[in-house]
Amino acid sequence: MKLHEYQAKGVFAEAGIPTPESELAETVDEVVDAAERIGYPVAIKAQVQVGGRGKAGGIELVDDEAEAREAADAILGMDLKGLHVGSVLVEAAVDFTDELYVGVTMDRTEGRPVAMVSTKGGVNIEEVAEEDPDAIARVHVDPSFGMHPYQARNAVFEAGVDRDVATSVARVLTTLYDLWDDKDATDIEVNPLMVTADDEVVAADAVMNVDDDALFRHSDLQEMEEEGDTDQDDLEAKADEYGFDYVRLEGNVGIIGNGAGLVMTTLDLVDYFGGAPANFLDIGGGAKAERVTNALDMVFSDPNVDSVVFNIFGGITRGDEVAKGINEALENFDEIPKRVVVRLAGTNAEEGMEILNTDLVTVEETLEDAVQRAVEYAEEDQ
């Protein structure tokens, strides 16, 4: 899960990382009231889960009430890279002399966490990593010991951070690592970490992504996820509710399968045969009939879908369960809304083919044939 900026700042502040005074607001009046309490100038920042908010007009710095009203009115309710802005963070503007970057992430090549520091903060750090990799100091951490303070100091000095703030920056980095560890984060970042004229450091932004697979041991984060889930579209919300890996795409051929690699391959084949995939939907391993029914419900709910290909290669998933789910889902309709092509192979596929109601679906034996047929149906039904 991705935390919103205001949520991540709450977590950081509680752990002792200095953050600017701020309040969450959902209306123009709330923005103005918050700004009065905090004192101008303030930054008004859209709370949606996308990068590059500033460039897209989602962050404004304002000096007085008139400007605050105008900015709040423009940002609240705006569409930012496809996401609806429902709330903004009103935050004290920081008078800074330097902008740093600090972060912790998993280095998947090394199989262990890496902490990073750079004096080139305040900009797109991925670009820095690409163009000037030496500008980022990196230190790998043994996850069984955690980060030693000397490792944070080494990284900070290697990055060339000013000696007057080095200790504070190193402390922020060890705190970030401890949070990364305690909260099962996958990435955690402050960009920029602002340095003030009197050598204080302040986290002016906060990024924290948490491993979904570890949420079972963090009830506090689960609550945040529910509270922050406001900018999804209906289908994505439905996918979350059903617990599917789902990605909505631009095309019109709906795709349901088991296993990420096979579903991606099905997408690629739709494209290869001249069609366009409408979605990626992985029902996962060992799916029972109900899950299959839910998957069809999801894809039928997407108005862009003209045909559906259901591609199952059973391993832990059993063909008879899948067939049962397809039958149950389709028998509810007087008229099935889109034509469905089914391809079943692997564990219990023969048992599945015996119970599959072939009056309701088109059956193909191979992956290639199934995809081609679904692409043809989509073209006919356009």
Added chain:
Amino acid sequence: MSIFVDNDTRVVVQGITGGEGKFHTGQMVDYGTNVVAGAVPGRGGQEVDGIPVYDTVEGAVEEEDANASVVFVPPAFAGDAVFEALDTDLDLVVAITEGVPQQDMARVYKRLSEVDTRLVGPNCPGLITPGEAKLGILPGNIFAEGNVGLVSRSGTLTYQVVDNLTQRGIGQSTAIGIGGDPIIGTDFVDALAAFEDDPDTDAVVMCGEIGGEDEEEAAAFIGEHMDTPVAGFIAGRTAPPGKRMGHAGAIVSGSGTGTAESKISALNDAGVPVGDTPNEVADNVEEFL
């Protein structure tokens, strides 16, 4: 011949009393795998379909001389189960469990560097030497004995490509699903090196996907160290940047590496033909044989 598993493999199943553990133990036994024990804390002394269950993996190793384990333990306890297996002197641990927290795996990965045991997985279908042994959840009936090795990051894609091979009479020496998680025990390079050293593997299929740089590293290894020909496949050509497509690893960052394009060109540069469809992969393998 084969890599990693054969007729001599003696398996202990961790989590044998659970639904999946029990079902797939039956499937493994039916396939001819020598499952000698189960290990479930608190269930020692019981039997599952005639297989003795021990409270600890250590017990199964001491009493039944197990040399490999297959882990069907739920995600919250899977990291601990793998640690337990690594603290005995097993040759091989295969972790099937999906959804093991990344930080648990980072600690397991550190431990792996200190022991001689090979880990396959987690979040993988396991591995099979057709006609000899199957450790995991792969559907045994699609495989055939032969001389083509297969290594894949995706379980169901493994089945698909194997099916394409078997359908046209091309059998497999060993097929291994390494799993799509960001941190895994055995990677492409480990499997490719083992296939290169196996005199009875005459060609190898490598199925990758978008995300990470494992395929690029594998391509470099193939270019420098392999005489055995390799045919490739990369899933996710049409995936949009920045979206996570199921596997934790299957995300494209938007920068140069990790895309299908960069993986395909790295493989091509190493002399590996990359098929557009699983069927084309089988065509390419046929050319090699």
